[in-house]
Amino acid sequence: MASNGVGVSFDDCGVAVGLDDCGLAKKGLIINLETSREVGVKEGTGGSSRLEGVGYSLANSLHSSVSGSRVSASCNSLDLDVSGLKEPGSESSPNSGLEHCNSAPVRSNSSSILVKGPELSFPRSKMEKKETPKYDLKLDRLSENEKKKIIENLVKIQNDGTVEVDVARSAPVASELLELDAVDATPTDVENTVFEFSKSVPKLKIVMLVVGTRGDVQPFIAFAKRLQEFGHRVRLATHVNFRNFVKSAGVEFYPLGGDPRIMAGYMARNKGFLLAGPAEISIQRKQLKEIINSLLSACTEPDLDSGAPFKAQAIIANPPAYGHAHVAEALGVPLHIFFTMPWTPTNEFPHPLARVPQSAAYKLSYIIVDLLVWWGIRGFINDFRKRKLKLPPIAYFSTYHGSISHLPTGYMWSPSIVPKPSDWGVLVDVVGFCFLNLGTKYQPPKEFTQWIQRGTKPIYIGFGSMPLEDSKKITSIILEALKETGQRGIIDRGWGDLGSISEVPVDVYLVEDCPHDWLFPRCAAVVHHGGAGTTATGLRAGCPTTIVPFFGDQFFWGDRISAKEVGPTPIPISELNVERLSNAIRFMLEPEVKLRAMELAKQVENEDGVVAAVNAFHRHLPPELPVPPATTDEPPNLLEWLLQLIERWCCLPCTS
Structure with missing residues (x-):
C-alpha cells in the first residue's frame, strides 16, 4: 500500500519545502536542507554563477531536458527509472571548470594550520600525488535556482524517512550524477600500489572522529585499544556523554560538539535526518554546527587533562563526523573512513536510507542520498572551510560534496552477514564486527x-x-x-x-x-x-x-x-x-x-574484526611515511605545560 510522500520545492529564501504528490500544495514540512548560501558563491545574472573567480555558463540544454519532469506519486520505495542512462564518464572531457579530484590536495594557503617542525604531515591518500584529470560536469555550471529545479524534479522524501527519486524524464541528470561516482572511482593503477606495504609503521598520533550513539562509539574503542598496542597514541574524539566510557577503557578522550540524546530524539521523531517539521530544523542545525566546528580542535589541541601536545598525523572517522575530509585536507594528513553501515555506492544493494525496487538503480540511490546530505550541510562546511581551515568553498555539485568513494574505507560488519560487493575496489575492506568484550x-x-x-x-x-x-x-x-x-x-x-x-x-x-x-x-x-x-x-x-x-x-x-x-x-x-x-x-x-x-x-x-581493522588502516597508509622523532610521544615537561596554561589566561607578555 502506497504511503504519502513529500515532494521538494523552495521558497524565496532557499528553504526546501515539502509538497503534496502533485508538487503543488505546500504541506508545511521542511526537508533537512541548509538554507544559507554557499560561502564565496555569488549568484550571477542571466543564470550564471561564480565560485572564487571561476565562471560557469548556464547549461540551458540540461535544464530543458529535466523541466516538466513529475515526481512519482508512489511512495513505497525510492523509485528510480534508469532507462536511457549513459555510461558514466562517457562524455567527460578536461576543461577549466571546477577540478574534480580523486583526493583533495593539500592547499598552499592553509599553512597557518599545517603541522610544522618535528610533526609529520602526510598526503590524504595514496593517489594525491598522481596526476588527476579535470571534469566539466554540467551540473556544476548551473545557477543556484536551476540546481534547485533539478532537485524538485528528482526527489521526494517519504514519510518513513527514506528517499524516492523519479528520473524517468531526467536521464541526463541521472547520468551526470552517476558520473560523479565515476570521477570518485579508484584510479586503475591504485591496485598496483595499495598492497605494497612491506615497511614498518612508525608510531603515529591518530585521532578518531566519531559521531553517534554509544553503539556507534563502542567498536571504535576496541579499535583504538588495539592501535595503542602497536605504540600509536590514539585520541577518540566523540560526544562528552561518552567521556567516562572512553576513558575507563584506557583511551584518550576529546570532546566533540553535539548531544547524542538530542540527535537520537530528532532522528526517531523524523524517521532519520532527511525529513523534519519547521519546529525541528533549528535543533538539527545547531547540532550539526557544533559537531563541525569542534573537529579541528579535536585534531590539534593538547590533551585536556595532561596538557600533552597533540597534532594528528592520521585521521580515522565515521561519515556522520561531517567535515572530516576537509580537516584532513587542511592538515595534509591521511584519512581513513570506518563505519557500521554501507556508505560506498554499489550495484548490489541500495543505500540503507533508500528503498529501491530496481536493482539497476541501486548505485544511484547512494549518490542521491549523499547529495541531499551535502545540500543540508554545505553552508556549515563552506563556512568552516573559510573561517577555520582557510580553504576555498566547495561547489554545489562538486564530487567533494561528501562522497567517500575515493577514500580508504573499512566496514565494521561480518562478511558472513553482508559480503563485500564485487564492485567495491581495493580501497574498501569489510573487516568484521569489532567487539569490545x-x-x-x-x-x-x-x-x-x-x-x-x-x-x-x-x-x-x-x-x-x-x-x-x-x-x-x-x-x-x-x-x-x-x-x-x-x-x-x-x-x-x-x-x-x-x-x-x-x-x-x-x-x-x-x-x-x-x-x-x-x-x-x-x-x-x-x-x-x-x-x-x-x-x-x-x-x-x-x-x-x-x-x-x-x-x-x-x-x-x-x-x-x-x-x-x-x-x-x-x-x-x-x-x-x-x-x-x-x-x-x-x-x-x-x-x-x-x-x-x-x-x-x-x-x-572465527572472525577478528579489530585485528582486520588495524591491518586495513596500516595497509592503506601512504608509502612514504617518515619515522617520527623518538621524543614525539614522550610526556610533556611539567614546567612547560604550566607556562602554556598561564599563557592561555594572561594577555600580557611575560618578562624576565
Missing part, C-alpha cells in the same frame, strides 16, 4: 543471576539509545506478548525509559547498563532496535533476532536478519503491537531458526 569484567547483581537460573532462558527486549514517545504503551505491549507466549523476559530500560511500571511481574526482570556480550548468551532470543553493534552481539551469541527499527540503517540490518532466516521480517516501532511481537517470539523459538543462528554464530566467532 565488556562482559569479561561485568559483575551482575546476585539477585539477577539467581533470577536467570530460576527458569528457562528469557527473551531479551530493549531499544538501547532510542527514545520512545510512549514508553508505557510499548512496555504494555511487551508484557502482554510475553504473557501470551508464556515466556520470561528481560527488559532493558535504555534511553527510552522502557519498563516504567509500578509492579514488575515475577517472570520479568528490568536491567540497566548490562553488557550485551555477557547477557545475550544467557537469553533464548533477542528483540531490539537493530543497531549494528547490538545486532552483531546477538548474532555472535547465536540468538534468533527480531529487529524493531526506528530509522536509518536499522531497517537494513532488519532485512539482513530476515534474509538469513535467523529472525522474522522486521517490525517498525510504529507498527509494533501484541500480535506481531507474539508471532515474532514464536518464530524465534522454532528449533530450525535457533539452529541457523548457531551456525551463523560459529562463522562470526
